[in-house]
Amino acid sequence: MIFLEMPPKIMYIFEVALTMKKEKKKSAWKTFRKYRFAYYFILPTLIGMFILHFLPIVQGIYMSFLRLNQFTIGEYLAAPFIFLENYHTILFKAQSPIRIGLLDAVRNTVIYTVFVTCGTLGLGMLVALMLNRRFRGRALARTLFLFPWIVPTYVTGLLWGFMWQRGVGIINIFLYDVLHIHIWAAKINPIWNGLGLGFIIQKFNDFIGISARGLNYISTSAPLIVNIFLFIFALVGPILLYFYLEKKYSPQVGGIAFLVVATYLFLISFNIQFPTQFSTEYKAFWLLGTNTIWAIIIPTIWRYWPLSMLMLLAGLQTIPEELYEAAAIDGASPWRRFWMITWPLLKPVWAILILFGLIYNVYSFNIVIMMFGFGAGFPGEWGDLMMTNIFRNSFMQWNFGTGAAASVLLMLVMIVIVNFWMRFYRSSEEYR
Amino acid sequence: MKLSYYAKNRISHYFIHVAMVLLLLLTLFPIGWMIYSSVKENTDILAGRVALSRAKNGVVAIGFDNQHYFACTGDGGINKFTKVDNQKRGYYSARAMVVDYLFDEDVIWLSSANHGLIRVNKDDLSTKEFKLPLQELDISKIAKTIMLKDGNTIWYSVRYKGFESVLEFDTQLGKVMNSYDLSSDLSPVQVLSLAKIGNTVWVGVDKGLMALNLTSGKVTKTYPMQSKLPTGVDLMKVYFESKLMLGSSTGLFVFDPNAGGLVARIDSSKGLISDQIEAFYINQNIIYVGTNVGLSRYDIRTGKVKSFSDLFQPLKGGDKVAEGKDYVPSIVMAVAKDRDYLYLGSSGGRISVLDLNQVAIADTAVSKSGHLIIAWRNYIDLWKNINFGLYLRNSFVICGAATFFAMILATLSAYSISRFKFPGVKLFSVAILATQMIPGIMFLIPIYIMFVKFGQWTGIPLKGTFFGMIFIYSAFFVPFSIWILRGFFAAIPRELEEAARIDGCSPMQVFWYVVLPLAIPGIIATGIYIFLTAWDELIFAWILTSADTMTIPVGIRLFVGNYQNRFDLMMAAATVATIPVMILFFTLQKYIVKGLTAGAVKG
Structure with missing residues (x-):
């Protein structure tokens, strides 16, 4: 999702990365102190988004690599791992319903x-x-x-x-x-x-x-x-x-x-x-x-x-x-x-x-x-x-x-x- | 011809105006149609009729006083006409369903399924209503109301599946004095007609006849008659003081209580015009029989039958009658005699006066057309059939609480991302927009399983509880709220906050006393938007609620699946689900419009 914000020039990425690294080294704690209100304010939202957006999406992506059907739904994430077979069914198996x-x-x-x-x-x-x-x-x-x-x-x-x-x-x-x-x-x-x-x-x-x-x-x-x-x-x-x-x-x-x-x-x-x-x-x-x-x-x-x-x-x-x-x-x-x-x-x-x-x-x-x-x-x-x-x-x-x-x-x-x-x-x- | 600039402008504005109004009508039509269909009868909808149907104004009973006759119709309307010149003198409508009439000296008794018993004064048609203890019955399933009067007592019953009793109503005191149980060896039965000889009330039922002794209050004898009267004893009158005349769809029968059985039968084999008896009138030795195709006269002594079929020329267009024609429609629903005139009431609402000396129609009159049926009952049925109150409460609790929490979180976050350029703010903004791009179904299974697992581990149930739904909804609607609210906070001048800081406010105080009051309109607008969206949410509520935390969309979906052909109830449910948000929108629309457009214009 980061590429929504992708900078146009590759050099620029390096520049930003370097400066961020520098800043971090210099004053990570200071930055946090300076913006602590902002962080406190977004913290509850972040927790909510982590639980109800991030965790489910990770599970969802992982689910797409599993053979999850009525027989294996009880095992959930322990279902047989078939990697890209589901994708293959959808995209390449021409006769599959x-x-x-x-x-x-x-x-x-x-x-x-x-x-x-x-x-x-x-x-x-x-x-x-x-x-x-x-x-x-x-x-x-x-x-x-x-x-x-x-x-x-x-x-x-x-x-x-x-x-x-x-x-x-x-x-x-x-x-x-x-x-x-x-x-x-x-x-x-x-x-x-x-x-x-x-x-x-x-x-x-x-x-x-x-x-x-x-x-x-x-x-x-x-x-x-x-x-x-x-x-x-x-x-x-x-x-x-x-x-x-x-x-x-x-x-x-x-x-x-x-x-x-x-x-x-x-x-x-x-x-x-x-x-x-x-x-x-x-x-x-x-x-x-x-x-x-x-x-x-x-x-x-x-x-x-x-x-x-x-x-x-x-x-x-x-x-x-x-x-x-x-x-x-x-x-x-x-x-x-x-x-x-x-x-x-x-x-x-x-x-x-x-x-x-x-x-x-x-x-x-x-x-x-x-x-x-x-x-x-x-x-x-x-x-x-x-x-x-x-x-x-x-x-x-x-x-x-x-x-x-x-x-x-x-x-x-x-x-x-x-x-x-x-x-x-x-x-x-x-x-x- | 060359028009001036202003004239052209005026003309074009006029056309745009007309187009706009037409478009507006077209836009609002579906909503209007929804509300309109919700008060229609389902039979009308299924027949494809667009207009509301009118109550059937067929004349079912005719009564008299000295100068007037009263044509009483099936929708509870009483038309008062003069006998001499057939002039209309008054009209009263009870807007009743399933009526029966009794004529007394100076009052008319009207029984109905929806209004109980009504006493109508013959003089000025003033009324008094008496409630009957029949509240537990579903009035839409009452098929017939039956009355019998003797002295100051009215015996009352209804045709209703499972209702087997006769009520005794005192006309002087105006209340029900007694109730007789009709259970016997014929049970279960449905009451169709009543007649009284001596101390016995004869009850005609769908399976035959039974005798109710008033002193013992019990059914003393039953006569099963289904072989000869397959539809039951539809009509019953006392005949020569000790016998009973029974009318049904297979002809007229004479019942002798002393002989204990049917002694005579008058039907089409004897020359009656039809077997289907709609009404009959006994005048000493002569019986006038109204049937579904016309009137017959039966002489008891000679056994001769005369049918008045030449009077009943069926016209094209059903019961619609051309002006000035002597015409009696074919279904004779009421027969009454006064002096030398026979009054016939038809299913089309026409009263014809038959001169018995000249055997010709002397005059006709038309009863007033029935009232439009507006089926408010649909809403009552809806409320009875599904637990709508519960769903409404659940929806309000879940959506309201979710909006409240989402607004708190969103306000804090939007403020911080619009004011502080802290490291990670860009990532956070992008993440907010990215959450909108994940299909909701993708969350559904993981969240469902997370909820179940969490409940197993900690014992705190999340699935099927208010708390779980509120948690989900608030977390889901936060990102979009932040997206809208950001613009509002950005619009608040930064100088205000700086001034407050210089005056000695802490950052918290600045937020609380300076920023928040200025952002209230935007917060309200966003809150309403969130509420509307939450009210709309179906799929998560479908999977994650249980029977007692179900919200309106889930309830409606379930209900509609069970009542596929009840379009009236479906539309009533749709209306009920729409009205709360409509009201909310109407009261707060100023905020909504401002809030949404402010976000839009700023981007």
Whole structure:
């Protein structure tokens, strides 16, 4: 974890080490005397963190090297030591059921995290801009907008699980009994096909099908290196592209390129294809099949966007009005004013929102577990997240060893991502 | 057309406003839907009905006084109409479930499952309510209430599984005087109807008939009749002073106590329009029988049956009646005769007046539509079904104490890392952020086993106790609190502290008297945030609490697993879990908003 703070130059490390050594030799006791209040103050926290963070994490990492299952859980840390076999099962044993389930979960978690983080940020930005005007009842509107954020997550899962129900859920009642979208679809489909749009989509699907042949390995059996490479490529590629284009041209170009490339990579890597025509079935299953991914993304956005709205609003209020006035006098359009003034100045806010969004969404658990079977069921191939998968592996199938190994891997990946993001965030702080 | 800058501004603001309000409604809709569903009937939810259903206003009884007739409906509504010109003169609604009516000289007795016994004055429809000692019954499971009146006494019973007694209620004193036990060789039975001949109360039950002697207070004789009356004796009236007329889903029967059995049967084989008897009226030698498809007239002397089927043309759209049409809906639930007119009450709430001389509908009237059913009962059911009070208390104790301890630790640590550049401060800050990156599940097994082992070694139980949960929660939420609080302490000017030091304060005094008061708003904000997060926590509470330290999320999860189809109770539970934090947020939102945004803007 120290490398979060890793100094850029190696020489600098030596320098620091040398000075620290010197200081220690000179006056360890004096330093302690000087800062004794600080040490006393953090001591209880340190003890707590040692017992409830450090010790468990060490045990957790050690557990990932053990064959811990229902037969050996009684021995706990004395279980047979198998070193990296759990990791091998997860990463290389192509046919093992744990690996297949976990890869589904990884795919869902990636889709979920990206959509939720972008969705909360986008919606929050939109409403923050709406609220950042002078009108009567603004405080009340802000309070009311914050309401979903107060609803506990387990209640969110329960509530949306009820709303997504096929027969009795309000969403299907509204879509099919009020809007009659299946009838509209049946009317539009001939026109759609007559215009040749269905044909075009079919061609596009075929095209993606061809180019995705290599990428479809993600949830099937393939060598580890392919998976890792594809993930890094699909995740980091668009982001790097954005920063490159932002520096070279402008944020708009970067943003559009990011959206296009990321969407494309997403589609092909998860084998999602556009349907050639609208579905005319009467009531869709939301908690079954591929729809599940949307059924978990939308409630999460609903629950978390008020927080981003609040933070972005606070950030917006610190931007002086004169900047906008000057830009307006210079003839900048509102669109341009947003991208040239608001967005860069809000960088510290959205940077931290993305950071915590990443952490919380990857570790999201309550909403999904409460939505499917109301706390008792399996979320399905397209609704299973990393956390629910590991939880089920550990506490329902008693594969504690592989569960711990998966947690460790997840943690490592997260540390790498967060480390990257922290550097970016730091740079924004300097910029400010 | 070119608009001025201000006009454009106004227009765009207007559109943004509309969009904002729409978005607000959309955002709040799920919460509103949760609360709305929690007071809906589960049958409505399962049928996919969006609106609240109305109580059924079918006319179940019709009574008279000199100028008026009273159409009494199944939801406890009493409609008063004039006989002459069919004008509405008054309405009273008891908002009752499962009603029965008795008509006296100048009062109407109304029995119900939820309000006990109600006496309604015929003159001005003023009421008086009498409680009955039936508190231990679950009112949602009472299927029928039955009354029988003779002199100043009302015999009262309910159809309820396991309730086998008849209460004796004195109308003068207004209280229950006596209770008769009905246990006999037919038990267990459910009471369906009552009738009185001499000193014997005849009790119609689902398995037949029994005679209750009032002097001995015991069931003297039982008559099992399940072969002929499979659904039991639904209706019962005295017939020629010594016989009983029984109505059921298989037709009308005449029971003779002296012969000790059924002596006659009138059903569709004799020409009745249907076997399903809903109501009947005995007028000397003529019986008017209301059935589920219409009305029949049976003459006892000649044995002739006349069915009024031509009066009952079924209309499209159920019981909805076009204005001005002579129409009687098909299910006749109440029959009553006054002079030459027969009053028929239908399941759709329509009263039709049949002129017996001309055999034609003279007039019709409609009872007022039933009240909206708001099922507050769901909350009572919820409280009965799960131990919600305990969970609520546990949640408050654990979250409150954890917040308190976490705040103390976090305040001290945040102060020290924002003020002192001691060796290790950077490492500590990084460690704080790093703790957020460890998946909670990774802690779970080690902590569980550590707790169990610690309990074995020292005898101090940690698993399943308040202390263990508070310890875990406070240690877990400290790092993030430090992260938020750091900004607050950094914002307090250092000069203040230096001045205090120069005036002779010790470092402790500086912290206590200068820094802490200034940081209170931030500490409160962080505390609320921690409380909300702890209230939300499911997975640790799931594994580490026991039956009597369970918090709300765990309780709800367990409960919901057992009641998969009770969406009403589920939503009631969700509402109850949300309301405490809603209140907390509403009262302290100023601090929360300030605290969170201050942390955000400073980074």
